[in-house]
Amino acid sequence: MANPSSSEIWSVVHDERQSLVDDLKSLETNKWCTPSLCPGWDVHDVLAHLLDSAKTTRLSFLRRMVAAGLDFDRDNAVGITREKATAAEDTLSAFRAVCAHTTTPPAALATRLVEAFVHGEDIRRPLKIGRNYPPVHVAEALAYQVKTSVKIGGGKEPAQGWHLIATDAPFEHGAGPKVYGPAIALLLAVSGRPVGADELTGPGAHSFVTEASEES
Structure with a gap:
């Protein structure tokens, strides 16, 4: 990218x-x-x-x-x-x-x-206000978050141990159980925000959301 x-x-x-x-x-x-x-x-x-x-x-x-x-x-x-x-x-x-x-x-x-x-x-x-964010730029924000410690507002620790894959932008990060979803949902999750159960898929989705919320 x-x-x-x-x-x-x-x-x-x-x-x-x-x-x-x-x-x-x-x-x-x-x-x-x-x-x-x-x-x-x-x-x-x-x-x-x-x-x-x-x-x-x-x-x-x-x-x-x-x-x-x-x-x-x-x-x-x-x-x-x-x-x-x-x-x-x-x-x-x-x-x-x-x-x-x-x-x-x-x-x-x-x-x-x-x-x-x-x-x-x-x-x-x-x-309950919807917004279609620009996926490529959301992916840029996500790429920054997964490399930055939670101590300074990032999401590096919650992202560790997972293979995160954006379904709407060119973003892929990490190794481990795969987690698929829109870049905005992945960004929110690594930033410690709750996401809907239907927003992320893959073998690691449920555990990723649960652990990310605990680490952030």
């Missing part, structure tokens, strides 16, 4: 941000407190996190991590508190305003794809 250019990655990220805005602009007020797929965060929290991340520069990230004692979870919580408006509609308006930003923390640019796809589903799935 060829590595995408930075401009290509940002184009995808910007499209995903705008799509999320479009999906949420008519959301009923009482739906914003729906629990997301990200443990401990509701839909509004995830949007606030995406807003915070879109505004974060390399320098501000380093300053914030020092202030948080190098605790990623603490920094995320501070960021959500800072960006989460009283009215979710205001948070959404602020997110709309930064959709085209290209600021990023000091991490591989593929993390922007991971964030867009995984957090997009963190919000959409509980709200």
